[in-house]
Amino acid sequence: MSTDQDKLITELVEKGLTGDMEPINSIEDRVLRSKAKAALAKAKRAAKSQETAEPKKKKSEEKSSDDLPSSVNLNEKIVYMINEKFSGSLANENTETHIQLKSDQWFEIATWLKSEPSLSFDSLQCQTGIDVGDNTLEARYNFHSMKHNHYTEIRIAVPRKEATIPSVEQIWRIADWFERETYDMLGIEFSGHRDLRRILLPDDWEGWPLRKDYLVQETYHGIVVPKMKEGWE
Secondary structure, eight states: OOHHHHHHHHHHHHHHHTTOOHHHHTOOOHHHHHHHHHHHHHHHHHHHHHHHHHHHHHHHHSOOGGGSOTTOOHHHHHHHHHHHHSTTOBSOOOOSSOEEEOSTTHHHHHHHHHHOTTTOOOEEEEEEEEEEETTEEEEEEEEEOTTTOOEEEEEEEEEGGGOEEEOOTTTSTTHHHHHHHHHHHHOOEEETOTTOOOSSSOTTOOSOTTSTTOOOOSEETTEEOOSSOTTOO
16 A cells, blocks of 8 residues: 555544544545545544543552551541542541541431441441530431441531531431430431421420520420429439
């Protein structure tokens, strides 16, 4: 094949790769047309092979949680994985006693904590709340994996005036009662909870007893509310 033909076929292939087949189909010389189509088919196979190889190469270059040093504890491993999957959801990276998260992606993270095979947190052992001061309320979750026999604690802090956290009662059914008690005592709203109402106090009770600024109401339906447990042993 002459150099001119080589150059022509190269140009035709480049156009063919962009979807423009007219220059090739309009070639009158059947031999040249066949060579151009054969070269185009070869170029397409090479391009497809390259596209398939790229993701594999990228995947092999990515750092896996399995590549972390053996000295890394469970909380550090979870934080690493959360950073990879739910960027920006960590409130800080201090993992000594617990993992501190923002509330935004909590439902998605909670779903993942239960379903991720290497974690498998199938048991929500406890969920409670606390008024940590500085106009901040905090929900705390203690998880256990029956499969791996490991534990972790998640904490989520929210402003007192915007005390809303996604509910996880549809992920762990026991959270139904846990979240209702935290709501009853601290007034944290668990968005998405299917039956969020008081569980210890009457529905029309005023205030949230475990908040630092709670003031006991004087009466309840005409009955004086004692402020001291006089006579109790």
